[in-house]
Amino acid sequence: MKKIEMFTYEVARKEQVTIQITPSINLGKLYAAVLDTKKLPKPADGKYSFPATNAKGQTHFFRIEFGFTDAPEGAQYLITMDGDAADNAGPFDLTVINGDPELERELKFRVA
Numbered sequence: 001m002k003k004i005e006m007f008t009y010e011v012a013r014k015e016q017v018t019i020q021i022t023p024s025i026n027l028g029k030l031y032a033a034v035l036d037t038k039k040l041p042k043p044a045d046g047k048y049s050f051p052a053t054n055a056k057g058q059t060h061f062f063r064i065e066f067g068f069t070d071a072p073e074g075a076q077y078l079i080t081m082d083g084d085a086a087d088n089a090g091p092f093d094l095t096v097i098n099g100d101p102e103l104e105r106e107l108k109f110r111v112a
Contacts, residue, residue: 001083012085021046022078032069068098
């Protein structure tokens with residue numbers, strides 16, 4: 001995995017992509033994710049994982065929406081993306097903080 005630009009990454013075909021969601025203390029797990037067009041079940045450990053199976057030049061879209069119901073100011077989610085390719089440059093981190101105007105992130109994984 002290599003970062004191309006904000007929210008866009010290049011992955012190798014068949015590379016295993018892992019996206020770890022880590023909520024701040026007492027925040028809970030108020031998030032929901034979709035890979036391409038398929039809603040994903042929420043993993044107990046907050047770790048989503050999928051192989052890059054699209055053809056070369058195509059993109060996987062991972063969209064995740066966060067909630068902060070009753071969360072204190074400064075509460076946040078850490079998003080860590082990583083891959084298992086030999087030339088992996090990750091991991092890469094993003095945060096979503098309570099009060100951000102955008103509580104949804106769409107991550108793009110282009111297959112090289």
